[in-house]
Amino acid sequence: MPQSVDRALDVLDAVAASEGPVPAKALARRLDCGLSTVYELLGTLTARGHLVRTPAGYVLGYRVPSLHHAFQRQMRLADEVQELLVRARRAVGVDTYFSTYRDGDIAVLAGTAAAHPATGGFTPGRDAAAHATAHGKVLLAALPRAARLRYLSAAGMRAITPRTITSPERLDVQLRQVRREGSAVEVEESVPGVACVAVPVPAGPGGALTAISAALPLADFHRRGDRVTEAIRHVAAEAAKFQGTHDISRSTGG
Structure with missing residues (x-):
């Protein structure tokens, strides 16, 4: 069976x-x-x-979309967060995503992207290569060291592109910078010709670790990456308002 x-x-x-x-x-x-x-x-x-x-x-x-809606319900993903992602995509014209750390895994919970995104896009579900994504770096940077090492040991650090960081020591250096700056940037580590930016969603004590990210073609990133980062900071600040009332992603600790 x-x-x-x-x-x-x-x-x-x-x-x-x-x-x-x-x-x-x-x-x-x-x-x-x-x-x-x-x-x-x-x-x-x-x-x-x-x-x-x-x-x-x-x-x-047709059963598949209902499973996805059930997944979002169980993760307590507020409808307002999805609306924020849509508004952000309209404002800056890039694919946007909402991700979380849950039970030792990092997962994309929701996103807005074109039918055939130029960036390749992320689909909702487990991210097995968080060391190579901007949202993954934001969430890994927020984890206690022991939990971060457990994740990396289980998931590995495979080279997805020639620019993927595969050294735990180099990743640690980058994650310290993420904590200092409050944002993460990933350039062609996950997809050639694509860059991603991500910021954490502010959370209270014991709150869930969540992040907002955006993906855009490399040339577009060089032209207006800073503007996109500021746009998703605004989205993250707005999303934080729903964290307490809707529990937009169940906290799992580390």
Whole structure:
């Protein structure tokens, strides 16, 4: 039974990672799984609304958005925070995101981006490479040293691009600067040709560790990175107002 659950989740992940409909035979090849098994799993996922069958193949079903809304509800993400991200994107024209540290993981909870963002974009969910992202650096900088080392030990520091920092010592130097300046900058460490900026959301004692970030093409960053940083500082200050009343992201400690 656990193996079939794993297989079903593999199918769901494979469909989610595709740019368009995926035929059953393609899924069987991709997952190195028998076609009859794949059809059985597809039938179950389709019946439960997680997938939809089209003439060209399988796509995500209408159950998926409800799962995302449930995720945001459980994380106590205030609607006002999403609205702030939308307003920020309209004001400065860049993709904006809201992230948190939770139970030893760093995750993106919400974001606003174009359908095909020039920056590649982040999708809501766990960020397994926080050492290479601006929001990750802000959250890592706020963690106690022991919690930060546990995270880096578990997640690793793989090189995503030639500019990714993979040395704990170099990262420590950068995180000290993040704490001094109250913001983080990441240039082509996660995606070539893309820069990100991030700031922490002010929180009271025991409050959740959260951050607001923005991603923009490198040339755009050099032209107006400072303006974008100031814009997301304003968003973070506004988001902090909802932290006490809505608990926009459950505190997990370190």
